Amino acid sequence: MSPTSSATPAKPRKAPGNAPKSDVPADERAALDADIDRLEAGAKVWVALTLDQRARLLGRVRDAVGVVAQEWADAATVSKGLTPGHPLSGEEWLGGPYAVIGLLDALRETLEALAKGRSPLDGVTLDEAPGGRLRAHTFPLNGTEKFLLSGFTGEVWFEPGVSAIEATRAAGLAQLSPTSSGGVGLVLGAGNVTSIPVADVLYELFAHNRVALLKVNPTQDALVPVFERALAPLIEPGFVRIVRGGAATGAYLTSHPRFAHVHITGSAVTFDAIVWGTGTDAARESGTPKLQVPITAELGGVSPIIVVPGRWSAADLKYQAEHVATMRLVNAGHNCIAGQVVIVSSDWPQRADFLRELHAAYAAAPQRPVWYPRSEERLEAAASAYPDAVWSADRTRAIVAAGDGDDEVETVEYFAPILGVVEVGGTGQEFLDGAVAHANDRLTGTLGANVIIDPATEEALGEGFERAIADLRYGDVAINTWTAFNFLTARLTWGGFPGATLADVSSGIGVVHNALLLDRVERSVARGPFRPFPRSAGKGVFTILPTPPWFVSSRTGAEVSAGLTRYLVDGKLPGLVKTLTKAMQA
Known part of the structure; x- marks a missing residue:
């Protein structure tokens, strides 16, 4: 594995504790260890950044995503057996750069509010949901959302017993104490939707103050060059590293003693293999997980x-x-x-x-x-x-x-x-x-x-x-x-x-x-x-x-999804007018 930025990698050093046994070749293990070295150094820089600096960094990532958006959508479309510009390629615009730009913008606004001493929930309507729950009406929150997705709303329901005061005070998670490091996290990326690995890395950074090593799923290997350029502002200072690899690489990383946390998007079978191991039920029966650090997961279901x-x-x-x-x-x-x-x-x-x-x-x-x-x-x-x-x-x-x-x-x-x-x-x-x-x-x-x-x-x-x-x-x-x-x-x-x-x-x-x-x-x-x-x-x-552009029956879904993404990138009204005209022909 080679580092994913042009910066000189940190010199590999021996991991504390027992190094995990692995089928990964020695040179690849050394490269992975070097990536972790770089992240450990980057974690010290991350906690030194102010909230304003982090917000500006998100703006740089946003710019980088805008530059690669077309390539991103095309690479994702081809990886699924379709041709660039295929009528179904709108899925790859919405599930790729569109979703990531929306997340970057919203996170930046959250950081800007916190930097001013405000809660991210200030100005958000709070009321009561059934069962005495607190509910926050978090979509739409601006004119663009109200116009482009008129008729759609979104609410976040808190656990029973959470008060408005508690929710408002806690909003911000790790960004309420930005100098407290969450260490180095491992993100095992999803193989099906291209925004997921990037979004999961961003959540590690901002919800947990954790720099992250992203191992992409082999189905998304073709997207790695795009991810590298999109996340270059985070890769260069050592906040993110991206690696390829199969099951052996994943096993080596999940057994590595220098990660503070693991996040996976995948299947329950893979989750159980990481947590409990394979080939025996002894760990599960004893209640002693093989995995020695906390894990979060998004898995799926019926x-x-x-x-x-x-x-x-x-x-x-x-x-x-x-x-x-x-x-x-x-x-x-x-x-x-x-x-x-x-x-x-x-x-x-x-x-x-x-x-x-x-x-x-x-x-x-x-x-x-x-x-x-x-x-x-x-x-x-x-x-x-x-x-x-x-x-x-x-x-x-x-x-x-x-x-x-x-x-x-x-x-x-x-x-x-x-x-x-x-x-x-x-x-x-x-x-x-x-x-x-x-x-x-x-x-x-x-x-x-x-x-x-x-x-x-x-x-x-x-x-x-x-x-x-x-x-x-x-x-x-x-x-x-x-x-x-x-x-x-x-x-x-x-x-x-x-x-x-x-x-x-x-x-x-x-x-x-x-x-x-x-x-x-x-x-x-x-x-x-x-x-x-x-x-x-x-x-x-x-x-x-x-007909919404994500409908499989939409005749103009690809053009509308691409146009909406480009409007997020450049904010140009003539392009938006053209996109809305296409939407009316769906």
């Missing part, structure tokens, strides 16, 4: 899409069917964020109409490679478990009907384009409560839940609807939008529901993103419009957005 019955128009049925298809098919289903099980009412008079539209939208979505490692095995497993599955797109995607027992589609995160449908009885509150209980009790994981409900039905349910949302045991909930919105919104949090442990990690431990640096967060809730423009006029939540 995400529900609860479709609350109502009286929908033909246009509503078609639009929401495309919405559900999007939740599963973006990135070919290789998302921890993907919806996997649709919960519908067996007593809904429009059930058959909706499912017919869903099958049509699912089959009609643009075909693309199923690219993530071992995806073909998962497709074969679904074919074996569900011989009556409805396949489409040359048998690369399927919709399956879940039975009454323990179904694979409810317990196994396929990480592939397999969508399950399960029926729960009742209508109105009876159905919603039953669907929430089904999601909580039967589906694996606690990361994200999606709820689709028309305005009239939501109004009729009143407080019962909000109570049901509070009953969902998920770290992110999206109402009439997809939890991808939560993921992309910097001032919301992303992570599993609190309560996971090393022995039962579920969808992970801790949160990321969280640009306001809030403490003791329980969940984030996003809300969107049930109908797009122009049908949104006078019918519930109004929005100027037609």
